[in-house]
Amino acid sequence: MKAAERAPEACAFRCGGKQLSYAELDAASDRLSRFLVKQGVVRGDRIGVFMPRCVETVVAVYGILKAGAIFVPIDPNLSAGSVATLVNDCEIKVLLTQPPRARVLSRLVELETTLECLIGTPEDFETPSSIKSFQWHACESESTGLPDVGVINPGDPAYIMYSSGSTGTPKGITHTHYSGLSYSRLSIETYNVSSDDVIANHSPISFDMSTFGYFTSMLAGATTVLVPEAHTKFPASLARLIEKERITIWYSVPLALVQLMLRTELPSFDMSSIRWVKYGGEPFAPRHLCALMKLWPHARFSNVYGPAEVNQCTYYHIPPSYADGGDEPVPIGRVWNESAGLVINDSDEVLLNGKPGELVISSPTMMQGYWARPDRNANAFFEYASEGVSRTYYRTGDLVQRRDDGNLMFLGRKDRQVKIRGYRIELDEVERALSGLPEIEEAGVFCVSTDDEKQIHSAVIPEEGALITAEEIKSRLLSVLSPYAVPTVIQVVDQLPRTVSGKIDRTTLTKETEQAIG
């Protein structure tokens, strides 16, 4: 909250017509923290944030931290049952929410959970006697100033982010004040963030990409515009918002940008304020990326890489010349400051000379571990000593290869490497080959297990107006892939299932196909 002292009147956050100056945010989060302490919250308690993108969510985040507690963002679109799973996993007693969630909340309070208190419910909201319920304005009568919760240490947990759930049971990725602050510091350095910047936060708070908009921006004294959920569903409205807010730094998954290009008259909007476009989460199809770079020549473009467990760990600033060239995949780049990366093989031996292997990362932005999962934590890390100094590395599960120029190339997920009839196949490589065809807009490739064999399947969305059959796609693939890597089944579809963060949901694709095959 140093920025609140430097420029108290500067706007910290804006969202859908509401805004909070640094001073207002400081005062409102003080009040909330005092109210939480009054409700019996003590240091280290986990508090759920089941809220949409709105300025109150920012008050919730900083109010919880000031109370010495740990905030747990929960995707506001989850069902009552899924919310209950997260609540019980880290034993949340207090949940902060907003009135539009009432439908789900009424079901949630009927379930068996550790909940004792809801803050932000509508007037007359009914709860069982074991759960207290308050409206949001209940905390407004508290005074300002920090509550007395003792000294908060850098190593204390600050937030728990649950993995998006595309792979089995969600795991609580636990970050500390130190790892969160390190991320803010390093991202300010990497992207020259200053108090003149207006950052667009497109990600839901339950997704690690939101830490740039919620944390980095605060440390830099910049303004963050929280993109309301409605705008993420309407590219034309989103384009208008970027223009009107004079956004200087954009950060999202590629999908949001691709939709802006395909579903709006993008050249008709004045986007001259954008100085940096950062994308992450998954690869950007090179031809869409080139088209956008040509459309916005005044902006720098960067690929951001890092699993939520380390937040971010590599960066790649794309040279402007890429716009004219390329169909080459974009590197994930180099490991950023104060961090180290190694490429290892299945026997945990460090590989040199550009051999492909798993990337392991040691960075001050690294998580403390998974919440209450000693089994997982035992396998998540890798110890390695170099020049007498031992460091702890996180195993990313991502396969990479170091190019001659030192940049890392992403090859695929380790668990997306399958063996079929003795051949080793990278599903991500097949996916890249498919989406590289000019008639294909997007493709999901997945492995389906039937009773007696494994098969590669794929679902593809054709470019608008493109006429191409599955057979034609297969014959085109044969010119770029080995025959055994060409999918057995190619479905041409209108839409692909997606995870909360906008990535293609390959787990759902696999499950649905396996069920259909029986």
Add this chain to the structure above:
Amino acid sequence: MNVPPRNLTTTLLEFIKNDLAADKDISDLRPDDDLLEGSIVDSLGIMRLITFIEKEFGFAVPSEDVVIENFLTVSAIVEYLTPKLAESNND
């Protein structure tokens, strides 16, 4: 096709309740309920809703009209569509 506004409202409500958000238990959905913030319709849902409108009423929704104010509630969709359908009917 000439669809009176009341039928338009009913047709859209039925489609959203029984098809688009069939898993959401929203049998009490009203024309003025916010479809976007209450997470009733997601981004894929918007695309399906537009496809439905185009098939059902034979009117192609131009991309510049696919904005929040035209799709916030069922009433908003009806207000947007009514003059458009009348226009395409007179062509």
